[in-house]
Amino acid sequence: MSVPLLSCRGLQIRAGDRCLVQALDLDVAAGERWALIGPNGAGKTSLLLVLAGARPAQEGTIALAGRPLQQWSVEQLAGLRAMVADRWIDPFATSVQDTVVAARYRLGAGAGASAGGTGTAAALARDCLMAMDCLPLADRDVRYLSRGERQRVALAAALAQETRLILLDEPISHQDPRHQMQVLQVLQARAGCTYIGALHDINAAARFATHALLLYGDGRWVAGCAATVLTQETLSPLFETAIVEVDTGAHRVFLSHG
Amino acid sequence: MSRRAVLQILGLAALLSLLGALRFGSVDIGAVALLEASIDLVKGRDDTSLAAALLALRLPRAGTAMAVGGLLALSGALLQSLLRNPLADPYVLGVSGGASCAAMLAIAGGAGAAAIALSAAGGALLALTLLFALAHRALFARDVLLDPGKDSAILLTGVMIASLSAAILSLVLSLAPDGRLRTMVFWLLGDLGGATSPVLAALALLTLLVLWLVAQRDAAALNLMLGGDLQAYTQGVPTTRVRRRLIIVTAVATGMAVALAGAVGFVGFVAPHLVRRVVGADPRHVLPAATLLGAVLVLLADTVGRCVAAPLQLPVGALMALIGVPVFIWQLQRP
Numbered sequence: 342m343s344v345p346l347l348s349c350r351g352l353q354i355r356a357g358d359r360c361l362v363q364a365l366d367l368d369v370a371a372g373e374r375w376a377l378i379g380p381n382g383a384g385k386t387s388l389l390l391v392l393a394g395a396r397p398a399q400e401g402t403i404a405l406a407g408r409p410l411q412q413w414s415v416e417q418l419a420g421l422r423a424m425v426a427d428r429w430i431d432p433f434a435t436s437v438q439d440t441v442v443a444a445r446y447r448l449g450a451g452a453g454a455s456a457g458g459t460g461t462a463a464a465l466a467r468d469c470l471m472a473m474d475c476l477p478l479a480d481r482d483v484r485y486l487s488r489g490e491r492q493r494v495a496l497a498a499a500l501a502q503e504t505r506l507i508l509l510d511e512p513i514s515h516q517d518p519r520h521q522m523q524v525l526q527v528l529q530a531r532a533g534c535t536y537i538g539a540l541h542d543i544n545a546a547a548r549f550a551t552h553a554l555l556l557y558g559d560g561r562w563v564a565g566c567a568a569t570v571l572t573q574e575t576l577s578p579l580f581e582t583a584i585v586e587v588d589t590g591a592h593r594v595f596l597s598h599g
Numbered sequence: 600m601s602r603r604a605v606l607q608i609l610g611l612a613a614l615l616s617l618l619g620a621l622r623f624g625s626v627d628i629g630a631v632a633l634l635e636a637s638i639d640l641v642k643g644r645d646d647t648s649l650a651a652a653l654l655a656l657r658l659p660r661a662g663t664a665m666a667v668g669g670l671l672a673l674s675g676a677l678l679q680s681l682l683r684n685p686l687a688d689p690y691v692l693g694v695s696g697g698a699s700c701a702a703m704l705a706i707a708g709g710a711g712a713a714a715i716a717l718s719a720a721g722g723a724l725l726a727l728t729l730l731f732a733l734a735h736r737a738l739f740a741r742d743v744l745l746d747p748g749k750d751s752a753i754l755l756t757g758v759m760i761a762s763l764s765a766a767i768l769s770l771v772l773s774l775a776p777d778g779r780l781r782t783m784v785f786w787l788l789g790d791l792g793g794a795t796s797p798v799l800a801a802l803a804l805l806t807l808l809v810l811w812l813v814a815q816r817d818a819a820a821l822n823l824m825l826g827g828d829l830q831a832y833t834q835g836v837p838t839t840r841v842r843r844r845l846i847i848v849t850a851v852a853t854g855m856a857v858a859l860a861g862a863v864g865f866v867g868f869v870a871p872h873l874v875r876r877v878v879g880a881d882p883r884h885v886l887p888a889a890t891l892l893g894a895v896l897v898l899l900a901d902t903v904g905r906c907v908a909a910p911l912q913l914p915v916g917a918l919m920a921l922i923g924v925p926v927f928i929w930q931l932q933r934p
Binding site: 390393394395414415416418419420422423424426428429430431432433434435439440443444446447502508 | 683684685819820822823825826827829830832833834835836837875879880881
């Protein structure tokens with residue numbers, strides 16, 4: 342078997358005196374799409390930050406492309422993985438186009454050339470904006486976008502970073518129903534791209550993800566194929582509420598029945 | 600207006616205000632005399648004419664004024680970006696407070712100009728060391744990427760150091776001998792009267808150039824850091840290193856400016872603001888433009904201060920605010 346793109350061994354993540362994740366072993370192969378599922382505060386964002394290298398784990402090791410995470414430089418990491426956070430800080434006026442072009446920082450000054458500039462960076466930024474259905478916003482000020490629009494701009498910026506792995510923190514939390522599906526379909530259609538994403542919408546997760554990691558928030562976790570892990574028997578105790586599974590023929594639908 | 604045009608206009612403005620500063624004063628030098636005097640000065644003679652003698656006095660002062668303005672505007676632009684706070688100015692970290700305290704103590708003790716400047720620099724360094732020691736966690740920790748308190752920890756520590764300095768300052772002022780109070784007040788208002796050394800002026804301009812180059816190298820990284828450390832980090836910016844380096848740049852710039860001219864307020868706050876309205880928020884464009892504008896503003900303010908009530912000289916800091924505040928408010932009123 343080839344080297345997994347990302348693997349964790351014995352990972353422990355604590356927040357204060359709470360143990361969120363205990364002894365996590367995880368192998369994510371290239372092309373897989375993992376959904377992180379769990380109740381509020383279960384450690385989904387913390388795990389994503391640890392996997393991104395932005396926060397140290399209390400115990401355990403993480404390897405990216407077969408090499409320990411801490412042996413990659415910050416610049417190299419930016420070429421391997423992108424992250425879409427669930428909050429944005431926009432203190433000054435900046436155009437949508439500039440925000441997406443700036444995400445290509447690791448590629449040097451040429452790629453980050455000023456707004457409206459020539460060359461591939463601007464063209465690529467436009468492609469990414471188009472993919473996320475925000476091309477008409479290109480010249481708008483990011484501060485005055487709606488939350489949903491701002492979120493899609495952040496997704497476009499992550500695509501513009503051109504990485505094999507994208508970490509997603511609630512990537513569709515602000516999207517309307519049409520854009521929820523559209524965003525996930527665009528991500529899914531990108532050849533060879535690997536995703537690890539926290540998702541609250543179990544139905545979106547069930548359609549998007551190939552694998553799922555359930556986090557209980559007390560250290561326990563369950564990982565496996567989405568089809569076997571996402572069931573009413575596992576999800577009901579996870580969320581401590583009754584969840585029933587309905588087969589519509591086309592796909593499975595989960596209903597909260599608490 | 601294109602960003603290149605803005606820089607060209609500011610460069611021209613710097614040249615014109617330099618010529619104006621050399622020409623005008625308690626005695627005006629005509630254009631021809633100015634040229635002749637410059638040639639004399641280049642040949643190393645400043646005793647051939649009154650113009651040459653005046654030029655030998657005005658040139659270092661003008662150079663110092665430009666350096667001070669540039670240094671303060673550069674550190675203001677850096678701090679506003681680093682702290683993601685448009686209200687930040689170079690004095691907010693308490694570095695100038697430390698410099699002022701030390702300078703006041705030196706003046707109270709009867710020190711000369713050089714000793715005052717040296718102790719101001721020492722005071723700035725002391726305040727900076729204190730800031731780094733106290734805001735250690737926020738500046739060096741690995742695990743604070745999402746901590747919203749991080750920026751405010753640096754800011755608040757700086758504000759506290761500034762307040763402490765202000766307290767010590769008032770004690771020194773209240774205990775100082777009457778004869779020295781005038782010197783002290785002038786120093787605190789920002790005064791270029793002591794800027795007579797061509798070596799110091801050249802050194803200050805050189806420092807400004809070096810600091811700007813260091814900052815400009817990090818400008819693209821700083822641009823990403825405007826969007827938060829987490830985003831910048833995942834996009835390839837070693838945020839902690841960049842932040843530390845730029846904080847040192849701002850502290851050295853502020854300390855140097857305060858040591859040379861006392862506490863010249865306003866320019867570090869307003870120059871980046873005005874520039875941002877024209878070239879946008881990207882530090883790659885803001886840093887050079889704000890630095891140039893700061894140099895122009897302080898030089899103009901000092902020239903006006905030397906001329907309006909000649910032979911009296913008004914403190915540049917007060918003039919700076921008198922000219923700048925209306926301009927800034929007018930700018931804010933525009934849609």
